[in-house]
Amino acid sequence: MSDLAGSFENSNSKPxxxxxxxxxxxxxxxxxxxxxxxxxxxxxxxANSLIASQRGSTALLRLSRPxxxxxxxxAMIAGIENFMSDPPEGTRAIIIYGEGKHFSAGVDxxxxxxxxxxxxxxxxxxAFHRAFDRxxxxxxxxxxxxxxxxxxxxxxxxxxxxxRVAERSTYYALPEAALGIFPGAGGAVRIPRLIxxxxxxxxxxxxxxxxxxxxxxxxxxxxxxxxGQGIAKALxxxxxxxxxxxxxxFAVLQALPRIARMDPDGGFLLESxxxxxxxxxxxxxxxxxxxxxxxxxxxxxxxxxxxx
Amino acid sequence: MSDLAGSFENSNSKPxxxxxxxxxxxxxxxxxxxxxxxxxxxxxxxANSLIASQRGSTALLRLSRPxxxxxxxxAMIAGIENFMSDPPEGTRAIIIYGEGKHFSAGVDxxxxxxxxxxxxxxxxxxAFHRAFDRxxxxxxxxxxxxxxxxxxxxxxxxxxxxxRVAERSTYYALPEAALGIFPGAGGAVRIPRLIxxxxxxxxxxxxxxxxxxxxxxxxxxxxxxxxGQGIAKALxxxxxxxxxxxxxxFAVLQALPRIARMDPDGGFLLESxxxxxxxxxxxxxxxxxxxxxxxxxxxxxxxxxxxx
Numbered sequence: 001m002s003d004l005a006g007s008f009e010n011s012n013s014k015p016x017x018x019x020x021x022x023x024x025x026x027x028x029x030x031x032x033x034x035x036x037x038x039x040x041x042x043x044x045x046x047a048n049s050l051i052a053s054q055r056g057s058t059a060l061l062r063l064s065r066p067x068x069x070x071x072x073x074x075a076m077i078a079g080i081e082n083f084m085s086d087p088p089e090g091t092r093a094i095i096i097y098g099e100g101k102h103f104s105a106g107v108d109x110x111x112x113x114x115x116x117x118x119x120x121x122x123x124x125x126x127a128f129h130r131a132f133d134r135x136x137x138x139x140x141x142x143x144x145x146x147x148x149x150x151x152x153x154x155x156x157x158x159x160x161x162x163x164r165v166a167e168r169s170t171y172y173a174l175p176e177a178a179l180g181i182f183p184g185a186g187g188a189v190r191i192p193r194l195i196x197x198x199x200x201x202x203x204x205x206x207x208x209x210x211x212x213x214x215x216x217x218x219x220x221x222x223x224x225x226x227x228g229q230g231i232a233k234a235l236x237x238x239x240x241x242x243x244x245x246x247x248x249x250f251a252v253l254q255a256l257p258r259i260a261r262m263d264p265d266g267g268f269l270l271e272s273x274x275x276x277x278x279x280x281x282x283x284x285x286x287x288x289x290x291x292x293x294x295x296x297x298x299x300x301x302x303x304x305x306x307x308x
Numbered sequence: 309m310s311d312l313a314g315s316f317e318n319s320n321s322k323p324x325x326x327x328x329x330x331x332x333x334x335x336x337x338x339x340x341x342x343x344x345x346x347x348x349x350x351x352x353x354x355a356n357s358l359i360a361s362q363r364g365s366t367a368l369l370r371l372s373r374p375x376x377x378x379x380x381x382x383a384m385i386a387g388i389e390n391f392m393s394d395p396p397e398g399t400r401a402i403i404i405y406g407e408g409k410h411f412s413a414g415v416d417x418x419x420x421x422x423x424x425x426x427x428x429x430x431x432x433x434x435a436f437h438r439a440f441d442r443x444x445x446x447x448x449x450x451x452x453x454x455x456x457x458x459x460x461x462x463x464x465x466x467x468x469x470x471x472r473v474a475e476r477s478t479y480y481a482l483p484e485a486a487l488g489i490f491p492g493a494g495g496a497v498r499i500p501r502l503i504x505x506x507x508x509x510x511x512x513x514x515x516x517x518x519x520x521x522x523x524x525x526x527x528x529x530x531x532x533x534x535x536g537q538g539i540a541k542a543l544x545x546x547x548x549x550x551x552x553x554x555x556x557x558f559a560v561l562q563a564l565p566r567i568a569r570m571d572p573d574g575g576f577l578l579e580s581x582x583x584x585x586x587x588x589x590x591x592x593x594x595x596x597x598x599x600x601x602x603x604x605x606x607x608x609x610x611x612x613x614x615x616x
Contacts, residue, residue: 112587113596121584129576177560179599180553180592184583189575192568198502202471202530204560205449206548217525261572 046079057092058238059083060231066100072153072185073108074124077131080157084134084142092242094138095234096161097145103170106152107185125184128153132160132186136257139250141241145230146170146212146221155220156187159194162253163237164221167230170212172220174203194219245283354387365400366546368539374408380461380493381416382432385439388465392442392450401546402446404469405453405539411478414460415493433492436461440468440494444565447558449549453538454478454520454529463528464495467502470561471545472529475538478520480528482511502527553591 046052049065061083063070087094098104107128115124135142135157144161151173158164174191176182183191191200195218202208212224225233241249255274259267278284354360357373369391371378395402406412415436423432443450443465452469459481466472482499484490491499499508503526510516520532533541549557563582567575586592 109596109599113600116587116593116596121587122580125580125583129580133576176586177552177556178595180556180586180589180595182556182559182563182579182583182586184580184587186576186579188564188567188579188582189572192564196502196527197565197568198470198472198527199530201560201564204564205471205552205557206545208530 046083047075049073050076050079050083052083052088054088054091055235057090057242058095058235059088059091059093060095060097063096063098063104066098066102068108069102069105069149070098070100070154071105071108072128072157073111074127077127081127081131081134084131084138087138087140091140093238094140094142095145095231095238096135096142096157097231097234098147100148101169102148102154103144103146103150104154104157105149106154109179112181121184128156128185132157135160136162136186136190137254138162139253141238141249141253143234143237143241145234147227147230149173152176152183153185153187155191156183156185158220159187159190163223163234165223165225165230165233165237166212166215166221167225167227168212169227170215170221170224171209172203172215173207173209174200175207177204178207245278245281245287247278247281247283251278354391355383357381358384358387358391360391360396362396362399363543365398365550366403366543367396367399367401368403368405371404371406371412374406374410376416377410377413377457378406378408378462379413379416380436380465381419382435385435389435389439389442392439392446395446395448399448400550402448402450403453403539403542403546404443404450404465405542406455408456409477410456410462411452411454411458412462412465413457414462417487420489429492436464436493440465443468444470444494444498445562446470447561449546449557449561451542451545451549453542455535455538457481460484460491461493461495463499464491464493466528467495467498471531471542473531473533473538473541473545474520474523474529475533475535476520477535478523478529478532479517480511480523481515481517482508483515485512486515553586553589553595555586555589555591559586 046061049063049070051062051064053060053062061080063072063076065071065073065076084094112121112124115121141163142161143163143165144158145165145167146158147167147169148171150158150166150170152175155172155174174183174187182188187200199218203210210218210220212221215221216224223233223237251274255270259270262270354369357371357378359370359372361368361370369388371380371384373379373381373384392402420429420432423429449471450469451471451473452466453473453475454466455475455477456479458466458474458478460483463480463482482491482495490496496508507526511518518526518528520529523529524532531541531545559582563578567578570578
């Protein structure tokens with residue numbers, strides 16, 4: 001993982017930000033005991049294996065179970081759902097990343113076997129659905145930083161994020177069929193939307209893997225960066241995201257995917273409603289006014305300055 | 309076509325496998341007379357222009373009309389439907405390939421004209437639909453090996469397969485509009501799912517063709533291999549496919565494409581049901597148990613061996 005992320009991995013080390021408050025919060029998180037309910041303070045611990053921190057208006061959520069390649073168990077899934085249901089006040093972007101060399105090697109198979117023994121496979125799957133649905137349907141943009149293994153439910157988690165930044169070490173795999181199982185964390189719905197059903201079919205039937213660079217043109221990520229650069233890139237993107245009008249971001253996350261799935265006739269109307277609502281918003285008025293003031297100021301200095 | 313495939317093209321020549329039994333079966337096929345009903349024995353002849361053979365648990369179906377670039381006529385379409393309706397017992401993967409330099413140059417235009425003269429164009433089209441639907445909805449994975457011309461109904465046939473392996477000589481074309489006709493073998497439904505409607509629109513309006521290497525990133529195939537390597541690659545993939553749990557392969561072929569087309573809400577539920585059913589299956593239990601035994605054995609040798 002990146003040097004920047006490395007600073008998160010040991011919360012006694014120097015944190016990402018030189019900000020003394022944030023440093024104190026990260027230290028506090030390292031001393032906190034496991035809590036089942038999410039705390040809304042910074043540096044919160046959601047489970048032993050899930051740690052949240054804050055940098056400005058960006059919240060970072062770290063999968064923190066590196067000895068298991070961040071395999072996802074019940075506590076982590078409940079923690080993700082809790083965090084996404086009530087992110088810290090004022091958060092404008094969320095970054096999800098993995099501690100260590102891997103994003104996530106998938107579902108914790110011991111937890112899966114246990115759910116099976118207890119006849120609760122469907123409940124287990126539905127808990128993943130609730131948690132990842134909170135990500136996909138979040139009104140706050142979610143950026144996933146990927147590295148190393150992005151396998152099974154790890155890929156299903158990544159697919160629920162709005163933006164994926166893959167470090168070069170990333171590789172994608174769906175080995176479920178070899179184990180006799182099937183994706184149960186929303187991957188069968190979301191992954192074909194990224195890469196098409198035929199490519200997912202091939203990955204599942206033959207065990208084929210894709211690298212970060214192969215995956216980007218297929219749709220598995222929107223960005224590929226060098227190893228160690230993922231968090232920095234995600235923070236840079238989060239800053240751009242945070243600079244947009246809130247209602248425009250809402251429209252992108254809530255309206256765009258639904259319009260894409262709708263009958264076009266209804267989709268066009270929904271688009272018009274969304275466009276009219278954003279245009280009528282005070283924030284749009286203020287931003288448009290600022291644009292015209294800047295143009296007028298430029299026009300005073302240049303004869304061609306009134307180009308739009 | 310490949311050297312390996314070459315061995316199939318003349319069934320008196322040395323067959324693909326050195327296996328004496330398979331060789332005998334291939335010889336038998338060469339002596340068989342035309343039968344209207346499919347025989348379930350190996351080396352069956354489904355039509356003069358369609359020949360099936362078997363290698364282990366993989367069934368191979370050869371389009372065998374090389375003088376017509378494997379143009380598809382009524383007998384071949386009926387043969388494909390018959391074969392796919394009742395594949396040989398124990399078949400775990402099916403490979404469809406073309407004899408000679410081309411996969412298929414499309415519908416046999418003489419047969420199309422004849423159907424037109426008899427007012428049976430719609431019947432002709434629906435027969436293609438039934439046959440290719442048997443491929444797409446097969447519970448046994450179907451791999452198409454492409455080379456040379458993959459034109460019109462040839463591309464429509466390829467699009468119905470689950471995995472496409474294209475040799476470098478492959479080129480894709482949809483020249484229907486220049487002939488005043490329109491795809492009638494499911495291509496208007498399936499090809500936009502592979503490459504998007506705008507790319508298919510361009511191919512049809514302008515006669516644009518794509519090569520094997522151009523086609524892969526667009527979704528026309530999942531693999532590109534050197535000329536002559538298609539059958540070997542398909543057999544290698546078939547072996548991986550055959551090693552999966554039967555119920556997982558069923559889920560990939562039956563559930564995945566339907567989930568991809570469903571309303572997401574229903575799709576998530578169907579995914580959970582499919583995941584729970586596979587997880588509860590004895591084969592999954594055996595495979596997960598084997599996974600944990602291997603992990604435990606590795607852990608005895610390595611302190612980090614219990615990673616997922």
